[in-house]
Amino acid sequence: MSSFQRCSLTRSAFLLLFLSSSFKPAETEVVKSISDCADFLLDQTPPQIPNILTNGKILDQNRYKPICQTYQDTRTFLTLYDTEERIPVFSAIKFVQEKEPGGRSKNQKWMIEPQNMEQDDAKKPPMAKQASNSDYKNSGYSRGHVCPRSYASTQTAKNSTFTLTNIVPQVITFNSGSWEKMETCTKCFMEKFCKNNNGAIEGFVVTGAKAGDKKLKDRVNIPSLMWSAFCCYSSDKKAWLASAHWGRNVPEKEKKDKYLQTKTLNELYEKLGTAKEHFDAKLFWGVPLP
Numbered sequence: 526m527s528s529f530q531r532c533s534l535t536r537s538a539f540l541l542l543f544l545s546s547s548f549k550p551a552e553t554e555v556v557k558s559i560s561d562c563a564d565f566l567l568d569q570t571p572p573q574i575p576n577i578l579t580n581g582k583i584l585d586q587n588r589y590k591p592i593c594q595t596y597q598d599t600r601t602f603l604t605l606y607d608t609e610e611r612i613p614v615f616s617a618i619k620f621v622q623e624k625e626p627g628g629r630s631k632n633q634k635w636m637i638e639p640q641n642m643e644q645d646d647a648k649k650p651p652m653a654k655q656a657s658n659s660d661y662k663n664s665g666y667s668r669g670h671v672c673p674r675s676y677a678s679t680q681t682a683k684n685s686t687f688t689l690t691n692i693v694p695q696v697i698t699f700n701s702g703s704w705e706k707m708e709t710c711t712k713c714f715m716e717k718f719c720k721n722n723n724g725a726i727e728g729f730v731v732t733g734a735k736a737g738d739k740k741l742k743d744r745v746n747i748p749s750l751m752w753s754a755f756c757c758y759s760s761d762k763k764a765w766l767a768s769a770h771w772g773r774n775v776p777e778k779e780k781k782d783k784y785l786q787t788k789t790l791n792e793l794y795e796k797l798g799t800a801k802e803h804f805d806a807k808l809f810w811g812v813p814l815p
């Protein structure tokens with residue numbers, strides 16, 4: 526995928542200023558299974574994540590909750606949330622032509638999720654199973670989007686990415702450095718090459734975090750690694766296009782141009798696989814691998 530490199534990059538400052546710690550609840554839905562919110566997945570087929578999600582089944586259903594992210598009655602993307610580590614396993618979105626660009630608000634409200642994540646366990650105080658703003662406050666980590674705001678096509682969908690169930694503690698310089706460059710570059714690539722048979726932009730993106738061994742305030746896992754992959758059909762090239770990236774959640778020297786390497790899906794599957802079975806991870810099915 527050499528054309529990927531041609532995608533031009535602008536390095537814009539990405540230090541989100543969180544002037545407000547207030548929140549309003551998202552009108553979002555914890556669904557029973559991933560298949561209740563499958564429109565954001567290629568062929569409506571759930572990814573395979575070793576030890577977490579196999580053959581469309583969540584192995585530990587008390588711990589991992591599928592969330593159909595919804596904002597103003599519109600379903601926007603899908604998250605599988607780990608209520609023990611209090612970070613997403615992944616978020617998945619269908620990428621289309623941006624209809625309402627721009628408009629990042631400096632005092633964007635952070636949302637927290639509905640009570641229904643807690644229903645199984647009514648005795649716990651509200652929000653016990655998910656991260657809260659106070660977990661991130663003064664932590665030295667940024668609230669890193671898993672599904673990027675910039676991949677959502679409308680302001681409604683963009684706003685819906687500002688939910689703590691779509692967020693991980695991300696090292697600030699990684700977030701505003703190589704990770705943001707990768708997000709920008711992948712978006713630009715998809716806009717150029719991911720045109721379906723009707724000439725419309727269409728791509729599928731799955732982004733996730735690998736839990737690490739440290740926590741914020743003993744509650745929120747600080748992921749060791751973040752990863753992202755997309756897949757689309759290009760009618761121009763009459764081929765499936767896909768690529769993957771990952772980066773360790775560690776500090777980067779500011780002003781130093783660090784880029785995440787473009788990898789194949791198989792390389793990512795190997796990275797996410799278990800030692801026993803290197804390729805038991807799978808994000809997109811039934812697609813000839815480029």
Ligand SMILES: *[C@@H]1O[C@H](CO)[C@@H](O)[C@H](O)[C@H]1NC(C)=O
Pocket residue numbers: 597630632633634680681684
């Ligand atoms: C998105 O959020 C901003 C900031 O909170 C708000 O001003 C705007 O009205 C919201 N837009 C939509 C479409 O909900």
